[in-house]
Amino acid sequence: MARLLVIGFLICLSAGVWSKRKVRSFPEGFQFGASTAAYQIEGGWYEDGKGLSIWDIATHTVPSPIKDQSTGDVAADSYHLYQRDVEMMNEIGLDFYRFSISWPRVLPNGFSDRVNQAGVDYYNNLINELLKNNITPFVTMYHWDLPQNLQRLGGWTNPLVVDWFVDYARVLFDKFGDRVRSWITINEPKQICFEGYGSDSKAPFLNMTGIAEYLCAKNVLLAHAKVYRLYDEEYRKLQNGTIGISISCTWYEPASDTLDDHQAALDARQFDWGQYAHPIFSRAGDFPTEVKKNVALKSAEQGYRKSRLPELSAAEVALIRGTSDFFGLNTYTSKLTYRDASLEGMYAVPSYNDDMGAVMIKDPSWPQAQSSWLQEVPWGFFKLLVEIKNLYDNPPVLVTENGWSTAGGLLDDDRIGYYRNYLNALLDAVDEGCDVKAYTAWSLMDNFEWKNGYTEKFGLYEVDFNSPDHTRTPRKSAYIYREVIRSRQLDINYEPEDFTAESANSSGETEKNSSSNYYYK
Numbered sequence: 001m002a003r004l005l006v007i008g009f010l011i012c013l014s015a016g017v018w019s020k021r022k023v024r025s026f027p028e029g030f031q032f033g034a035s036t037a038a039y040q041i042e043g044g045w046y047e048d049g050k051g052l053s054i055w056d057i058a059t060h061t062v063p064s065p066i067k068d069q070s071t072g073d074v075a076a077d078s079y080h081l082y083q084r085d086v087e088m089m090n091e092i093g094l095d096f097y098r099f100s101i102s103w104p105r106v107l108p109n110g111f112s113d114r115v116n117q118a119g120v121d122y123y124n125n126l127i128n129e130l131l132k133n134n135i136t137p138f139v140t141m142y143h144w145d146l147p148q149n150l151q152r153l154g155g156w157t158n159p160l161v162v163d164w165f166v167d168y169a170r171v172l173f174d175k176f177g178d179r180v181r182s183w184i185t186i187n188e189p190k191q192i193c194f195e196g197y198g199s200d201s202k203a204p205f206l207n208m209t210g211i212a213e214y215l216c217a218k219n220v221l222l223a224h225a226k227v228y229r230l231y232d233e234e235y236r237k238l239q240n241g242t243i244g245i246s247i248s249c250t251w252y253e254p255a256s257d258t259l260d261d262h263q264a265a266l267d268a269r270q271f272d273w274g275q276y277a278h279p280i281f282s283r284a285g286d287f288p289t290e291v292k293k294n295v296a297l298k299s300a301e302q303g304y305r306k307s308r309l310p311e312l313s314a315a316e317v318a319l320i321r322g323t324s325d326f327f328g329l330n331t332y333t334s335k336l337t338y339r340d341a342s343l344e345g346m347y348a349v350p351s352y353n354d355d356m357g358a359v360m361i362k363d364p365s366w367p368q369a370q371s372s373w374l375q376e377v378p379w380g381f382f383k384l385l386v387e388i389k390n391l392y393d394n395p396p397v398l399v400t401e402n403g404w405s406t407a408g409g410l411l412d413d414d415r416i417g418y419y420r421n422y423l424n425a426l427l428d429a430v431d432e433g434c435d436v437k438a439y440t441a442w443s444l445m446d447n448f449e450w451k452n453g454y455t456e457k458f459g460l461y462e463v464d465f466n467s468p469d470h471t472r473t474p475r476k477s478a479y480i481y482r483e484v485i486r487s488r489q490l491d492i493n494y495e496p497e498d499f500t501a502e503s504a505n506s507s508g509e510t511e512k513n514s515s516s517n518y519y520y521k
């Protein structure tokens with residue numbers, strides 16, 4: 001017995017020393033980047049022949065659905081300031097820049113019969129500027145700004161959108177594929193489908209839950225898969241790139257040890273991201289069993305003749321399965337999950353939430369960002385990476401988004417704490433055998449945070465939206481990230497010498513929250 005205790009003590013001690021290393025190295029070849037999206041930074045909303053997107057329409061609706069009544073008409077003005085953006089990337093030393101192409105800037109009506117040359121020129125200039133500076137362009141084809149013309153035809157609920165998206169992708173491969181070697185088809189399908197069609201938190205605010213998000217899910221998956229197949233069949237050989245999808249994943253932790261809470265957490269993961277990841281990354285393909293079962297059962301109880309979740313035929317399952325060269329992971333936070341009698345009557349019928357049958361709550365002890373949904377839970381990130389490894393045969397994972405919002409200010413110690421803790425968790429997952437190959441900070445600069453307008457700042461660079469030249473200034477976190485990239489190491493004690501209190505004070509603001517504690521697995 002005494003011997004066992006001693007061995008146990010020694011194991012704990014060595015695990016403690018292991019996890020408390022203060023300087024940790026990233027694996028050979030690991031890549032670092034930062035991310036933005038067209039509508040959130042570009043502005044130039046009605047310039048040089050650009051067509052209107054669903055977000056142009058949303059932000060110009062009266063009364064405005066946006067928290068601060070703002071729009072992305074000018075945003076960070078990157079349509080005019082892209083050279084300064086690339087300068088910033090150079091200052092930090094990014095390996096790659098993840099940005100998105102605005103569909104209506106390239107195809108004003110959504111269809112490929114008319115290409116807007118000025119839009120093509122803009123992206124050519126940006127791509128060339130990146131390459132000139134040795135920064136790899138990582139291009140997202142769709143980051144939520146659907147051409148309004150296509151929305152009038154039902155948008156992502158119309159099965160024809162699959163072909164429209166393929167036509168659009170072909171234009172992008174033809175125009176940019178000689179220089180762009182890294183593609184993401186679609187950013188965050190759940191947020192497109194559930195938030196845009198199943199609720200009113202994203203454009204087009206359709207709010208038809210229980211029906212619309214499932215129609216959208218099938219079409220988004222098919223659109224993604226067909227573009228992947230198109231690349232494989234017609235472009236890959238010539239252009240030699242990689243192509244995948246970015247899925248937003250939250251970690252759902254059972255609120256207690258009851259079987260119900262474990263099942264609720266599992267269902268929440270499957271509804272939230274398994275719905276999109278399972279058809280692409282699992283061996284079996286198709287929607288996850290939990291999702292199919294829950295929606296079919298509820299639909300039958302509710303008197304529908306068929307499940308509200310559309311079926312994927314055997315041919316469609318085969319078409320979708322295996323269509324991503326990497327797992328593009330956007331991840332920010334975790335939630336506690338439970339299931340009990342209080343669920344009765346909690347959600348609308350029918351609805352996605354009712355189908356899922358889980359309650360998701362925050363733990364008040366977790367550090368809170370400016371965005372109400374965002375809390376710092378690095379161990380949840382670790383668990384998520386291990387779950388992806390276990391569920392999908394350890395795919396190469398590119399973290400395509402991760403970041404923290406504040407109310408503003410240059411001295412952003414809480415953002416620094418978040419980045420360090422999440423990078424530390426990422427390295428723990430690598431030690432666990434997860435094949436994580438890249439990390440992308442969201443965001444390079446402050447931008448239009450959708451329904452929350454400019455009230456939440458995610459930038460490594462602060463943008464002064466009131467100055468005529470939209471001045472960009474690096475926050476302290478930009479200096480910290482620069483050192484991570486330069487050294488290829490995470491050093492929790494690093495203090496940048498060239499970041500001074502004066503430069504922080506010149507913005508007139510500092511952070512409210514103090515830095516969070518360092519996290520150990």
Ligand code: NOJ
Pocket residue numbers: 037040187188330401442449458
């Ligand atoms: C995910 C989205 O892709 C991005 O557009 C958004 O700004 C961030 N999350 C933060 O909410």
